[in-house]
Amino acid sequence: MARIVMKFGGTSVGDINRIRNVARHVKREVDAGHQVAVVVSAMSGKxxxxxxxxxxxxxxxxAREYDTVVASGExxxxxxxxxxxxxxxxxxxxxxxxxxxxxxxxSHGAARIADIDGSLLVERFNQGQVAVIAGFQGIAxxxxxxxxxxGGSDTSAVAIAAAVKADRCDIYTDVDGVYTTDPRMEPKARRLKKVSFEEMLEMASLGAKVLQVRSVELAMVHKVRTFVRSSFEDPDAPGMGDFDNPPGTLICDEEEIVEQQVVTGIAYAKDEAQISLRRVSDRPGVSAGIFGPLAEANINVDMIVQNISEDGSFTDITFTVPSGDLAKALDVLDKARAAIGFDQIQHDDGMAKVSVIGIGMRSHAGVAATAFKALADKNINIRAITTSEIKISILIDRDYTELAVRTLHAVYGLDKAM
Amino acid sequence: MARIVMKFGGTSVGDINRIRNVARHVKREVDAGHQVAVVVSAMSGKxxxxxxxxxxxxxxxxAREYDTVVASGExxxxxxxxxxxxxxxxxxxxxxxxxxxxxxxxSHGAARIADIDGSLLVERFNQGQVAVIAGFQGIAxxxxxxxxxxGGSDTSAVAIAAAVKADRCDIYTDVDGVYTTDPRMEPKARRLKKVSFEEMLEMASLGAKVLQVRSVELAMVHKVRTFVRSSFEDPDAPGMGDFDNPPGTLICDEEEIVEQQVVTGIAYAKDEAQISLRRVSDRPGVSAGIFGPLAEANINVDMIVQNISEDGSFTDITFTVPSGDLAKALDVLDKARAAIGFDQIQHDDGMAKVSVIGIGMRSHAGVAATAFKALADKNINIRAITTSEIKISILIDRDYTELAVRTLHAVYGLDKAM
Known part of the structure; x- marks a missing residue:
């Protein structure tokens, strides 16, 4: 007997027949003797x-009225x-x-979970009752x-799994797991058996839509073993109820992953715009002068690259923003021009960010160099680079996204069965 | 300054523009200095x-899950x-x-109000805040x-008006008041200025759809002055905010109605079916033997007429049920035939009930005789009659409904301006 939290998103409960199908998934786990909480989103479109x-x-x-209205869907x-x-x-x-x-x-509209009292739920589990929980909502x-x-329902599910000390949190979605890259972009993409919390966090942050960043953070903090799996498979197909080895991708502590690959996946985000400020006077506080007003305008600045100019008293600053925010960002910078002090502003809306992710990078040198060489061999120009301990992000022209993803996917051997 | 409860039904809040229109009705009362609670139904169709x-x-x-689902509309x-x-x-x-x-x-699904704590609402009224209350729902x-x-939202509104000691409860609907009869049936129908709780109760019970029976009962018990008025008029038209004399029909204590008419209105219900049991053995308990099983099957029996047969040991019993329940009723009676003991069962699905309502009947003789003569003059056959202190109900063939309504409306002078 185990305790399982199962989460189903909007497309998985999109109509009455799909809700019936979800019920069969739940019944399978109940029949196997498990205690089950189900977290649901609103029917898609609602x-x-x-x-x-x-x-x-x-x-x-x-926002309080907005919450009252919107929470009705769940x-x-x-x-x-x-x-x-x-x-x-x-x-x-x-x-x-x-x-x-x-x-x-x-914080109505974007509240953070403060506390979950799992005692009533556990009491009902012990009476053999399944808890069907409206996701995305709480009480302020x-x-x-x-x-x-x-994406709050993912977060609800993981938080409830932590609160009731569930053995597993299964996120049922319209894909059957986490892939080495987007299969629509690279048909050779393979489903990962396991991926570490840290890697999943990078993937979610870098454009993989399969899980919300906040839910991965929460799973990592509370060490909730989280499965990503498909709600559209036949609930009673062989292996679907396999407790130790269900179909899908397990997101878990890196210690659970014995054979760690150097690179686990390639993520991309296509809606990037690049802004460059030329000949910014290089003095203390200049970064705050640029990024402060952008943050106040709620613009998410991503990659930031600063080059020292030839004589040392000026600098060029390049950064990216979501394409949808470009016009607003240019407006903000224009208004702050006198305060910042720069010669020229350049921008390009046609950018994409391709990222190489893998926990194994920590202990392997040369991973970045491999990426740069592979892209150079395909004549793909690198506009900017940022790195962290377990990922490399590269800004390129959007037209080359697909080529870059496939090239990187191949050069790290991700298209080969492990 | 007064305290007003305003209730808007599903068609009145049927889309975003109508919700905006409702807001203007509310603003009018707030601007006049009143404290306001608004009770709303779900958007029509939801x-x-x-x-x-x-x-x-x-x-x-x-029923608990049904309530969770359905209450989301409000x-x-x-x-x-x-x-x-x-x-x-x-x-x-x-x-x-x-x-x-x-x-x-x-009683989930058809709960009765046990208690309303109006203190939080009153606290907010005193801070100048309008309470927008989801009708139809409570907590068990x-x-x-x-x-x-x-029709629970009408009941919510009246109950809240009683709880916060409102001066008035305005039921906004898609008609502009209570009429002497259905204007679609008799174009000469006139809007009533005032109608007593008792009369409204009969009208609502007898087929007038403008207010739910339960809400009228509640208004009568708690003496809540209730206005029926239109939500589709221009909220800022002249007279709309007249506190003492708004457009619509006031439902109030009969003592408030100075010039009481003998007959106030004519109601009708077209979906009546008649069942007659012939030669029922006339012994104690036979009525219980007939109507007990029907009640258990949730069939609403309405008019009941019993005639003593010639020799005194048998009786004929005739009663009506809603047309939709006829087949079920016949089935129930057939199963109970041996226990009841009757010769023959007859039924006719083509009946209508026409009712004459008026508190003045209490003190005026001959009201019923006037109705019978008027119908006889038009060759309308009377199948059954039931009376109460303030109403006469007559069962006739459905084909004559319109003629009977118009005839009775005229004979009591309801088509003449008062």
Whole structure:
């Protein structure tokens, strides 16, 4: 007997038949003798409809009311799934955030989880009841409904798994695991059997959409063994209920991964814009003068590269922002021009960022050099580079994204069966 | 300064523009200096969608889960209306049943209100805040969401008006008041200025759809002055904010109605079926033998007429049921035939019930005789009659419904201006 948290996203519960299918996944685990909590998102499209109404009424709406409106989507799914489970003989009940309670801070619209009291859930587990939990929502100190922001249901699931000390948190989604790279970009991409929390965190941050960054952070902190697996497979296909070795990708502590590869995956993000400030006067506080106003305007600055100019008193600063924020960023910088002091501003909206990720880089030299050579051999120009202990990110022209991803995927041997 | 509860039904909040219009109605009362609570239904169509999903998953679904699913509709509207109010400068917040709290009994799906704590609402009124309350829902003793059954938002509104000691409860709907009869049936129908609780109760019970029976009962018990008025008129048209004399129909204590008419209105219900049991042995307990099994099958028996047969040892019993329940009723009676003991069962699905309602009947003789003569003059055959202190109900062939309604409307002078 184990305790499992299962999470199903919007497409997995997108209509009544899919909810029935989810119920069969849950029944499989219950029949195997496990205690189960299920965390559900809103039916796909519902959240967007609700958000659309709130925005139509007022672009600057009260986040507390927004939460009240939007959290209803998960409420509906939780009740429907409980009904579906009962109809196939599984003892189940729905739980809203305020009933558990799942307490958050007061940041309505993007709340952080403060505390989860798992005692009521555990009491019901021991009575053989499945908890069907509305994801994405909690209760704020003002006794009002709060939501966790985009992708919040993943975060709910991992947090609940930590609170009830679950043996595993299964994230069911529309892909069947985490791949060495996006299979739509490189058909030779392979599904990873295991990936470390740190690597997954980089992948999620760097453009892999399979899991939200916050949920991976939380899983890493609380050491929640998290599986990414498909909700669209037949719930009763052979091996689906294999406790030790289910189909999908396990995200776990790196110590669990015996045969660590040097490079685990290639991520990319296509919507990058590059901004360069030429001949910025090189004095203390100049970086704060540039990036302070951008942060205040809620613009996410990513790669930052600074080159010292020939005479040492000026510098060139290059950085990237999401393409959608380019116009706003240029506007902010233009207004701050006098305060910053620079000669010229250049920008290019046609950039992409390709990243090589692997925990093995820590102990292997030459990983970066291999990437640079491989790209050079394909005549792909490198615009900027940033590195961390376990990843290398390279800015290139967007037109070369696919070529770069495939080249890097091949040069590190990721297309070969392990 | 007064305290007003305003209730808006599903068609009144059916889309974003209508929600904006409702906000203008509320703002008018706030600008006039009143303290306001608004009770809202789900956007029209939403409840049916949610109910449809629950039924599709399981015809015999858990009423607690059904409540969780269905109550989300009112939750959405409450948040959206709060946003709409804030966007036009009105201080407002949404309230769910569990936040007030509006406590109900444990009868999920058709709960009765047990207790409303109005103190938090009153505290906010005194701070100048409008309460936007999700109708139809409360919280049951198990800390789970409950719903009040069909038309529950009217009941919520009246109950909240009683709890916060409101001066008035305005029910905004898609008609502009209570009429002497259905204007689609008789174009000469006139809007009533005032109608007593007792009369409204009869009208609602007898087929007038404008208000739910339960809400009228509650208004009568707590003496809540209730206005029925239109949500589709221009919120700022002249007279709309007239506190003493707003457009619409006031439902109030009969003592408030100085010039009481003998007959106030004509109601009808077209979906009646008649069942007659011939030569039932006339012994104690035979009525219980007939109506007990029908009640257990949840069939609402309405008019009951019993005639003593010629020799005194047998009797004929005639009664009506809703047309939709006829087949089920016949089935129940057939199974109980031996226990009841009757010769023959006859039925006719083509019946209608026409009712004459008026508190003045109490002190006026001959009201019934006038009806019978008027119908006889038009060759309308009377199948059954039941009377109460303030109403006469007459069962006729459905084909004559319109003629009977118009005839009775005229004979009591209801088509003449008062």
């Amino acid at each position: 959240t967007n409809e609700l958000v659309g109404w709130a925005r139509e009424l007022s672009p600057l709406h009260d 409420q509906v799914t939780s009740g429907l799934l409980a009904i579906a489970l009962q109809s196939i003989g599984v003892n189940a009940r729905s739980w809203q955030g305020w009933q558990i309670p799942l307490k958050t801070d007061a 100190p003002d006794n009002r409904i709060s939501t966790l922001g985009r | 409840t049916n969608e949610l109910v449809g999903w629950a039924r599709e998953l399981s015809p015999l679904h858990d 939750q959405v509207t409450s948040g959206l209306l709060a946003i709409a109010l804030q966007s036009i400068g009105v201080n407002a917040r949404s309230w769910q049943g569990w936040q007030i709290p509006l406590k109900t009994d444990a 003793p198990d800390n789970r969401i409950s719903t009040l059954g069909r």
